[in-house]
Amino acid sequence: MPRSTNQKLKLLCLCRLLWERTDEDHPMTVPELIQGLEEWDIKAERKSIYDDMEALRVFGLDVQNRKGKDPGWFLGERPFQLAELKLLVDAVQSSRFISQRKSGDLIEKLESLASRHQARQLQRQVYVDRRAKTMNESVYYTIDKLHSAIANHRSVSFKYFEYNVQKERVFRREGKRYDVSPAGLIWDNENYYLAGYDHRHREMRHYRVDKMAELAVTCLPVEGVAADFDIASYAQKxxxxxxxxxxxxxxxxxxxxxxxxxxxxxxxxxxxxxxxxxxxxxxxxxxxxxxxxxxxxxxxxxxxxxxxxxxxxxxxxxxxxxxxxxxxx
Incomplete structure (x- = not known):
């Protein structure tokens, strides 16, 4: 059989077919797999499919071949079970600190961890009693920066704001920046808070992460945070x-x-x-x-x-x- 220009992609394409189109309830027969490969202009023979499946199994994929009723190849164990993905989707959808647009992006990525058939079960709406989503789109990246600052023991600088009745941002301290040594992040009452040592007031304080703007991780080391500071105890009080x-x-x-x-x-x-x-x-x-x-x-x-x-x-x-x-x- 003549080799196509995409022949070297054969194993990768088979892996993608199994990942996207199969699960325990939706196996693919060898003819269906051969037909799927043809979509990438890849030619395959029946015997080579069995060899390729063995190679994928040796590589570490849970490739299974069911005999008898409803036979075919499918991907068994995945990093996340369907029930776990449903739980994560519900958590993302109901979380207040994640904006509506970012929720959609995250759920789409979670769907990619399941087969296309299972992904349909993840496209559902969770009723959360008119829950308001955050209006601050950047909070997702702010949290990531704060985790980085905490891990590297670096101080942070940011502006802090409230909303007025026109839903406009009004910066505190007339827009002057806050300099804080972060101690830890707290998720309380469905909001993220940063607990840290305020350099200006020389005391421990906390701040709503979704009300931070223009956050920057500085090169200055943290100060004022005790080595035995208990973030859980702080949050409980x-x-x-x-x-x-x-x-x-x-x-x-x-x-x-x-x-x-x-x-x-x-x-x-x-x-x-x-x-x-x-x-x-x-x-x-x-x-x-x-x-x-x-x-x-x-x-x-x-x-x-x-x-x-x-x-x-x-x-x-x-x-x-x-x-x-x-x-x-």
Whole structure:
């Protein structure tokens, strides 16, 4: 049989046919594989197909040949199972920090990891209660730069902004740059945050990654970040990543709220029985409006016992909110 100019691509093309067109439910027979190769102007004989499949198997591909009913060759094990790809697609689709356009790009790449038949099962919509996607398209690349800075122990510089009612960016500090030594990234409440040492204020702070602009990794080494800095502990103390006054807070809770407390503070916290219907727990927390809102949301089931300044903060917040709902006389 005369050799075509593409004959050297034969094994690569067979690999692509198996990857894109076959799975356990969609095998390809030898005649179908020969026909598929002809699309690249590659000639093949039946016997050579068997030799090529053995070569691909030796190379490491899980090439299988099913006999009997619905016979044919197919690619068995892949880097990701279909169920795993579905999970990843759902996560990308429902993630707030990934823009709509970037979500589409990522899902298309995930589809390429499955056969074309399985890819159709990945083209689905996940209902996420009108979830808003980020308006900052560059966040995807900002996260990558931050990971690089953290790995190489380098400081970063960026501008930080908020949105006004016209959905326009308004830069803080009149557009002056923030210089920060990154300590770690936190994913909280479906947003990415950078925790790091602020060079200007000389203290640890955190910043929403999707509100950063013009991020640059500098040549300066990190400073102010303790070697034993615990990013997980930092994230746990900051409710919704809001800032506030930090301290040991003692809570008295109904027994029915044990699960709620463990979900919030972890299973390592110590629960001390307080009578038959209550328990107390002492946690290191940043007392912010978000923390106080969490306490208030649990109603009479939780009481801040100490410190007094935390009790006073809650009392003042309740009074401020009550003012909005006083009946007009």
């Amino acid at each position: 900051h409710f919704g990543m809001f800032s506030g006054k930090e301290g040991l807070v003692s809570l008295r809770c109904d027994n029915r709220l044990v699960g709620v407390v463990l979900d919030r503070f972890g299973r390592e916290v110590i629960l001390v029985p307080d009578g038959e219907a209550h328990f107390t727990v002492t946690v290191q927390a940043v007392v912010s409006p978000q923390f106080l809102g969490w306490v208030f949301g649990l109603g009479a089931g939780v009481e801040i016992k100490a410190p007094n300044w935390a009790r006073e903060m809650l009392r003042r917040q309740l009074e401020a909110v009550t003012e909005h709902y006083k009946e007009e006389t």
